[in-house]
Amino acid sequence: MTDTTPGATDSIVDVEGLRVGHHSRLDEDATVGVPGVPGRGAACGVTVVLAPDGAVAGVDVRGGGPGTRETDLLSPENSVRHAHAIVLSxxxxxxxAAADGVVRWLEEHGHGIEMGGEGLVVPIVPAAVIFDLPVGDWQTRPDSTFGYLAAAAASSTRCDTGSVGAGTGARAGAIKGGVGSASAxxxxxPADGVTVAALMVANPVGAVFDPGTGVPWGAGGDPGRFGLTAPRPADVDTAAELAAKGTVFNTTIGVVxxxxxxPKDACRRIAVAGHDGLARAIRPAHSPLDGDTIFAxxxxxxxxxAEGAMPSAFAPDLAVRAAVCEVAAEVVERAVVKAILEATTVAGIPSYRDVFPSAFAGPG
Structure with a gap:
């Protein structure tokens, strides 16, 4: 295994050149809609990963029901290499529509593909969305203003997580989903000193914890690394009752x-590897009901x-790609777990902490 250490903030802003911003609307009276009865209040938001100076980008879509923008442009055979932001909404x-606001913010600040004249730029802003419409009022959803404000709020030193931004209305099966991030x-x-990070919006139809133990799937056999202990049986029984209610909420999206x-083809391969981490943390993942999408x-x-002693038949940076791909899966897995652990109850959807309080009680 590749040796790693957590980044300074253990988040995606540990990658130099990136900023993260959120914009949310959450009303205290928000509720979840049921068939024939819409929810009320607002519970929605946008998360933006900004790369104002441009970053080589790729994408891999694995879910059966994706909602995306500009993903074809990121295919390795296509001409444009750089994106200036990734929108998760x-x-x-x-x-x-939130991506339109991010494009406007980037244009106003002179970021994009330079087209000759002063201020003439074309920002490249791919995007993906989750289905969270039944959480809160169906008619209240992110628009271009949300995207603009998220871009304006973006920071290179701080990455808020939990029930914020695109994670505001997210749901992970029967419990609250959210935004999580991790870095290494x-x-x-050959990749010594390279940082790899992920930011994920967890809103899957699949389960994020083992129904037999209550331990998050992504925590594996070592929940202590997330500050957890095995939940008590009473909490596990409570979770089983919640799970029996079922959910139609779906899609986990994110950025590695x-x-x-x-180069661009390596970014595609990193996005592919990121889905391995998603599958470790969510069961099942990539279902026909999900729109699972990872950008890189x-x-x-x-x-x-970036170059190593590789035979001429291979890309000279292949050893670095391999190491980055390995770590990409790990940080995605950890980001999904953190999204669940750091989420708070919204619109009556209970957080992991509320369902499994004994997991945070420590040994004894």
Whole structure:
């Protein structure tokens, strides 16, 4: 296994060149709709990963019901290499409008593909959405103003997580979903010093914890690394009653990022690898009811060290790609777990902490 250490903030802003911003609307009286009766109040939002100077980008869509924008442009055979932001939004297809606001913010600040004249730029802003419309008022969903405000709020030093941004109305099976992020810096081999990180919006139809133990799937056999202990049987029984109610909510989307200088086809491969982490943390993943989509970006802010002693038949940076892909799966898995653990109850959807309070009680 590749040796790693957590980044300074253990989030995607540990990748130099990236910023993260959220904009949410959450009303205290928000409720979840049921068949024939819409919810009330607002519970929705947008999360933006900004790369104002541009980052090489790729994408891999695995779910059967995706809602996306500009994903064809990211195919390795197509011409444009850079994206200037990735938008993750609630609101299903309506939420794709949030990307327009991010484009407007980028244009106003001169970020995009330069087209010759002063201020003439074309920002590239791919996007993906989750289906969260029944949480809160169906008619209240992110629009271009949400996207603009999320971009304006973006920070290179802070990445808020939990029930914020695109995670505001997210649901993970029977419990609250949210935004999670994680990072790792490689400390050995040809990718020594390279940082890999992920930001995920967890809103899956699948389960995020083992129904027999209550431990998050992504925590594996070591829940202690997330500050957890095995929940008590009474909490597990409570969770089983919640799970029996079922849910139609679906889709986990996110961004994997690295500061390595890698080409577009490598970003596609990193996005593919990221889905391995998603499948470890959610069961089942990539269902016909999900729109699971992972973007990958390489800022190239840590140049050099990308070539190794590879046969001429292979890409010279193959060893670095392999290491980054391995770590990509790990940070996605950890980001999904953190999204669940850091979410708070919204619109009556209970958080993991509310359902499994004994998991946070410590040994004894």
């Amino acid at each position: 609630g609101g299903s297809v309506y939420g794709l 810096t490689i400390s050995s081999g 990022a690295t500061d390595a200088a890698l 970006v390489a800022t190239g802010t840590r140049p050099g060290g």
